[in-house]
Structures are given as structure tokens and as C-alpha cells.
Amino acid sequence: MSSAMLNLILKATLDTLYMVGVSGLVAALLGVPLGVLLYITRPRQILAKPLTNQVLGVITNIGRSVPFIILMVAIIPFTRMIVGTSIGTNAAIVPLTIAAIPFVARLVEGALNEIPPGLIEAAQSMGATPYQIITKVLLPEAKSGIVTGLTITVVTLISYSAMAGAVGGGGLGDLGIRYGYNRFDPLIMLITVAILVVMVQGFQSLGDHLVRKADHK
Amino acid sequence: MIRLTNVSKTYGNGPTAIAALKNIDLHVPRGSIHGVIGLSGAGKSTLIRCVNLLERPTTGSVVVDGQELTTLSAAELNQARHQIGMIFQHFNLLASRTVFANIALPLELMGMDKVEIRDRVMPLLDLTGLEDKADKYPAELSGGQKQRVAIARALASRPKVLLCDEATSALDPQTTGSILELLQDINRKLGLTILLITHEMEVVKTICHRVGLISAGELVEEADVGDFFTAPRTRLGREFLNDFLELEPPKALVERLEEAAGEHTHPVVRLAFTGDAVSTPLVSRLARECGVDVSILQAKVESIQDRTLGLMIAELIGTPDKTREALAYLESHDLHVEVLGHVQRDA
Numbered sequence: 001m002s003s004a005m006l007n008l009i010l011k012a013t014l015d016t017l018y019m020v021g022v023s024g025l026v027a028a029l030l031g032v033p034l035g036v037l038l039y040i041t042r043p044r045q046i047l048a049k050p051l052t053n054q055v056l057g058v059i060t061n062i063g064r065s066v067p068f069i070i071l072m073v074a075i076i077p078f079t080r081m082i083v084g085t086s087i088g089t090n091a092a093i094v095p096l097t098i099a100a101i102p103f104v105a106r107l108v109e110g111a112l113n114e115i116p117p118g119l120i121e122a123a124q125s126m127g128a129t130p131y132q133i134i135t136k137v138l139l140p141e142a143k144s145g146i147v148t149g150l151t152i153t154v155v156t157l158i159s160y161s162a163m164a165g166a167v168g169g170g171g172l173g174d175l176g177i178r179y180g181y182n183r184f185d186p187l188i189m190l191i192t193v194a195i196l197v198v199m200v201q202g203f204q205s206l207g208d209h210l211v212r213k214a215d216h217k
Numbered sequence: 218m219i220r221l222t223n224v225s226k227t228y229g230n231g232p233t234a235i236a237a238l239k240n241i242d243l244h245v246p247r248g249s250i251h252g253v254i255g256l257s258g259a260g261k262s263t264l265i266r267c268v269n270l271l272e273r274p275t276t277g278s279v280v281v282d283g284q285e286l287t288t289l290s291a292a293e294l295n296q297a298r299h300q301i302g303m304i305f306q307h308f309n310l311l312a313s314r315t316v317f318a319n320i321a322l323p324l325e326l327m328g329m330d331k332v333e334i335r336d337r338v339m340p341l342l343d344l345t346g347l348e349d350k351a352d353k354y355p356a357e358l359s360g361g362q363k364q365r366v367a368i369a370r371a372l373a374s375r376p377k378v379l380l381c382d383e384a385t386s387a388l389d390p391q392t393t394g395s396i397l398e399l400l401q402d403i404n405r406k407l408g409l410t411i412l413l414i415t416h417e418m419e420v421v422k423t424i425c426h427r428v429g430l431i432s433a434g435e436l437v438e439e440a441d442v443g444d445f446f447t448a449p450r451t452r453l454g455r456e457f458l459n460d461f462l463e464l465e466p467p468k469a470l471v472e473r474l475e476e477a478a479g480e481h482t483h484p485v486v487r488l489a490f491t492g493d494a495v496s497t498p499l500v501s502r503l504a505r506e507c508g509v510d511v512s513i514l515q516a517k518v519e520s521i522q523d524r525t526l527g528l529m530i531a532e533l534i535g536t537p538d539k540t541r542e543a544l545a546y547l548e549s550h551d552l553h554v555e556v557l558g559h560v561q562r563d564a
Binding site: 116216 | 298309311327354355
């Protein structure tokens with residue numbers, strides 16, 4: 001294999017890591033608070049706001065129901081507003097992030113839902129404010145569930161990022177499609193898939209390790 | 218220390234509304250241990266949650282340590298809750314925190330610094346017998362140890378009141394005993410006022426000074442524990458007591474019991490005696506002074522804290538005049554006498 005080809009594979013790998021890393025990070029920063037908000041505004045919860053809860057729920061569901069490839073194209077004006085361009089790796093990060101935020105939020109909401117209600121009641125009996133309940137009880141107690149959710153998100157983002165080629169985003173998926181599939185080069189195809197498999201395994205193992213560390217049940 | 222006045226709690230409204238509590242008046246004096254006993258669904262949990270406003274009463278006033286809680290702002294209520302510790306049936310410890318960090322939680326909430334927290338938590342570990350468990354996680358502890366952690370946590374903010382929500386219901390009898398001992402110890406050492414709810418008479422008998430009986434959201438009876446165990450005034454109170462003492466007349470006898478006295482019947486009585494009556498040889502005196510023979514069908518002696526309670530089911534054998542005289546004699550001796558019925562002599 002030529003060194004040009006190796007460089008191509010290396011660049012594609014870094015592009016994928018870059019896209020997944022940035023979109024995963026931003027999605028976590030925005031998705032975790034959204035998930036907390038979805039949980040605490042439920043009826044009978046610490047900041048019960050049924051209307052807010054329903055509105056947030058509908059928005060989250062819309063975000064989750066639009067197919068990624070359509071989302072990517074549909075939000076091009078928004079992408080241009082954020083990163084100044086609608087093509088390239090940075091342009092792919094915007095739709096990846098937008099798709100991941102509601103995904104993270106629902107997983108976080110589910111993780112919070114696993115916390116026994118008695119813990120919140122106990123914290124309230126100690127005079128905890130809603131903010132203290134979130135930071136001292138909800139997030140620490142749901143930590144392993146949240147890490148599980150973020151791991152799933154990263155793995156999903158790796159697979160979504162394969163579609164980034166549609167907006168010239170590059171990455172391993174794009175390389176595999178253009179060189180492997182379109183040019184009938186089984187070796188390139190195999191290499192890109194193998195790298196993706198290793199990447200997913202790596203993130204999954206890292207996630208599992210962090211979950212084990214966080215889980216004292 | 219705790220005073221509930223005319224507290225009612227209704228869930229929902231209109232025709233489907235459910236009244237969980239109806240016009241509850243409850244006073245728990247400083248330093249006492251007050252029990253509220255009732256069957257499940259009677260409103261015990263709602264009642265205890267009204268004291269720290271985890272449940273907000275629909276109407277009525279809740280005063281703890283001279284402070285009316287129902288009119289406080291959210292921030293003021295959180296302050297007031299530092300004075301009211303609470304422990305729960307299922308412990309409600311944070312699985313993500315060690316024993317030390319669980320006990321430290323209420324202090325963190327109060328904004329205490331690390332050094333102060335350490336100074337507070339260490340003696341609590343001693344008090345609750347958890348010196349060697351500070352770095353363990355709740356999952357590594359037994360039920361009794363978990364409840365000890367919960368007690369230490371509830372005491373961390375140095376509350377004046379401790380609320381116990383079925384605190385021993387998930388524990389085995391031995392562990393229950395040791396937790397009750399700890400609560401009693403805390404009550405004596407720290408002068409802490411304790412309000413507990415339970416469905417177990419054993420708990421009331423072991424540590425409570427006074428007891429209230431709750432049924433369908435109403436406090437139907439309230440008495441000193443000694444009185445409640447000798448002579449409950451309500452039917453439900455008697456049912457609780459009989460279940461607890463396992464003192465029911467033998468089945469064969471129950472089938473022969475008749476409500477009305479006849480020519481040739483003898484009364485069957487349940488006698489409950491406390492105080493001086495326990496040490497008086499009443500049975501032989503009945504025979505000697507009233508000329509009545511006493512056939513003891515069942516008997517037992519229970520210690521209710523510092524009082525001794527004697528219980529007996531007996532048949533009084535003699536002529537109607539003599540047995541009447543015997544009953545009067547018994548009643549004059551500070552005994553609680555209940556005529557269960559009458560049996561035919563020859564049967």
C-alpha cells in the first residue's frame with residue numbers, strides 16, 4: 001500500500017475521532033442538563049412543570065425522529081451560521097451534535113429514573129434545595145447510568161459520522177464509501193471497517209471501565 | 218416540641234377526593250418518644266410526612282420547636298428542616314457515597330467546611346457503632362448497619378426532633394432490638410424528641426412513652442404506653458393488643474361462649490392487671506373471700522418498660538350471686554376486667 005494511501009487512512013481516522021470527540025463533548029454538555037430538566041420537571045418531581053416538560057419532550061422527540069442524513073441537509077443554514085461553512089469536517093460536527101443532544105437527554109432521563117424516589121425524599125428532609133438535590137443526589141447516583149448512556153452515544157456517533165461524507169466531512173466512513181465501495185477496493189474497505197471496529201471496542205471498554213468505577217451498588 | 222393542630226390532608230378534589238388525614242391533633246412534648254401505630258393505609262406515612270412538610274397538609278397548623286412551618290418560604294423551610302432529622306424504612310442511603318460521606322451529606326448541604334464536617338461525623342460514627350465502617354459503601358453493609366448510618370446522618374445536623382418512618386420494619390427481630398436500643402440511647406443522651414410510626418406493637422412497647430392509634434386517617438386513641446397495653450379504649454386498640462399478646466381464649470371455649478348469663482352459666486373473663494395488683498395473690502383471695510373457684514384458661518406476664526402487666530383468661534366458677542360479687546371484688550382492685558361471655562357449667 002502506498003504511503004499516500006496510509007496518510008489518507010490516518011487522516012480519516014483523525015477526522016472521525018475529531019468529529020465524534022467534539023460532537024460527543026458538546027452533546028454531553030448540553031444533553032445532560034436537558035435530560036435533568038426532562039426529569040425534574042415531570043409531574044410530582046422536585047421542579048414539577050408539566051407544560052415545560054411536555055414542550056421539552058416534544059422537541060426532544062422531534063430531534064430523535066428525523067433521520068440523520070435528512071437532518072444534516074435540513075439544518076445547513078444553521079450549520080453555516082455556527083461554523084461559517086456548510087461543508088467539511090466542522091460542518092459535519094453541527095448536525096452530529098444536534099442529533100446527539102436529544103439522544104443523550106433521553107438516556108440521562110432514563111438513568112435518573114432508576115434512582116429510588118426515597119433518596120430524593122431523604123434529601124428534601126435534610127433541607128436540600130432543588131439545585132443541591134441535582135448536584136449532590138441525582139447526578140452522583142445516576143453517574144454509572146449516565147456514563148453508560150454517553151458510551152452508547154459515542155458509539156452511535158461513530159456510526160453516524162460515516163454519513164459525514166455527504167457534506168464533505170471526511171472520516172473513515174467517507175473513506176470506506178469512496179475508496180472501498182465506489183472504487184471496488186476491498187482492502188481499503190476492510191481496513192476502514194477494522195479501524196471502526198477497534199474504535200467502537202475501545203470506547204465501549206473505556207465506558208465499561210468507568211461504569212464499574214462509578215458503580216457501588 | 219411537635220404540635221399538629223387540626224391537620225387534614227386530602228388528595229385530589231371534588232367527589233373523587235381521598236381524605237388521607239382528618240383533623241389530626243397531636244402533641245409530642247420535648248424529650249419524649251411518641252409512637253403512632255396503625256394498619257397499612259391508615260395514614261401513618263402521610264402523618265409523619267406532614268411534620269416536616271414532605272407532605273403539605275391541606276389545612277391545619279404544624280408547629281415544631283415553636284415555629285409554624287406551613288407559612289414558611291421554601292428557603293426558611295429548608296432551614297427549619299435542619300432541626301428535624303428523619304429516617305426511613307428503606308434507609309435511603311446514597312449508594313454512590315461511603316458511610317462517612319452519607320453522614321456528611323446534610324452538613325455539606327448546610328455549607329459546612331471539611332474540617333468541621335469531620336469533627337461532626339467522627340463522634341456520630343462512634344455513637345452508632347460504625348467506627349470501622351467509615352469507608353464502606355452502603356451495598357457492603359447489613360440492614361441494621363444501614364439504618365445506623367441513616368440514624369447518624371439524621372443526627373448530623375443536630376436536630377431537635379427525629380422522625381422515624383417504619384424504621385425497623387425491614388429488619389429482623391434482633392436487629393430491630395438493637396436499633397430501638399440505639400434510638401432510646403439517643404433519646405436519653407441527647408434529649409432528642411422522637412416521633413415514630415410503626416405497625417409493630419413491639420416497637421411501641423419497647424421504647425415509646427405515649428402512643429396514638431390511627432385508623433382511616435383519624436387518631437382514634439391516645440394514651441400512655443402502660444395504659445394502652447393494659448386497657449386500650451377502642452376496639453382496634455384491643456385487636457392490636459390481642460394480636461400482640463397472642464392471648465385469645467381457646468377455640469373450643471369460644472364456640473361455647475354465650476352472650477347472656479343464664480341460670481347455670483359461669484362468666485369467662487379477661488383480666489389485665491398492673492401495679493400492685495400484679496403482686497397480689499388475687500386468685501386465692503377470690504376463692505377464700507368470695508367463695509368462687511377460678512379456672513385459669515390462659516395467663517401470661519409481660520414487661521412493658523418499667524411496668525409489669527399480668528394477663529389472664531379465666532372462668533369464675535360459683536353461683537350467679539357469688540360470681541357477681543367476685544367481679545365487683547376484682548374491679549375494686551384496679552384491674553381491667555372484661556367479661557368475654559358465659560359458659561354452661563355442664564357442657
